[in-house]
Amino acid sequence: MVQVCAGCERPILDRFLLNVLDRPWHVKCVQCCECKAKLTEKCFSREGKLFCKNDFFRRYGTKCAGCLQGILPSDLVRRARSKVFHLNCFTCMVCRKQLSTGEELYVVDENQFICKEDYLTKCQRKSFKPHYNLNSL
Ligand SMILES: [Zn+2]
Ligand SMILES: [Zn+2]
Ligand SMILES: [Zn+2]
Ligand SMILES: [Zn+2]
Incomplete structure (x- = not known):
């Protein structure tokens, strides 16, 4: 019986195949759907797609409130x-x-910060007003 690859949906005629997500795959088809890196050791999956660790966390991990990208466990x-x-x-x-934590800083927008020095300079010029002040995070 010929098995069909879960990645490319073509029959697997190779001698080796990989079992991922309980389905057979061509060795070459087990790759990250984002960066196409070969997933040799560990792979992450969601909705039937395979990801390398970095792309998985970039997409599904906790998002950074600054750049809105996912945060990797190593970050x-x-x-x-x-x-x-x-x-x-x-x-x-x-x-x-x-x-840094404990530093006096000011929150300008939800996710934007300004250091004390710049705050004082700007404030003297009255060019903008921060909404509130965060001391010692
Ligand atoms: Zn395949
Ligand atoms: Zn990747
Ligand atoms: Zn970020
Ligand atoms: Zn500054």
Whole structure:
């Protein structure tokens, strides 16, 4: 009996096949549906599609409130209130300095921050007003 590949739906005539999600696959068809990387050891699936770890978390993982991309388990994050940010996304919107926990900063928009120095400069110019102030996250 010839098995049909769950990926390309063509018969598997190769000597080796892989069983993924309880279905047979060509070895070459077991690849991430986003980046086409071969999934040799670990793969993640959702809705019958296969993903590499990075693409899986990018798509289905917790989203960063800054860039709205998924957060990978290996990413460093900052938490502010109920939100999670990539370390790189938790920056002052003016000088792009990375903000750290415990630092005085100001929330301008839901997900935008400004460091104290820039806040004071801007505020003196009265060019914008932050909604509220967050001390020591
Ligand atoms: Zn196939
Ligand atoms: Zn991938
Ligand atoms: Zn981010
Ligand atoms: Zn700044």
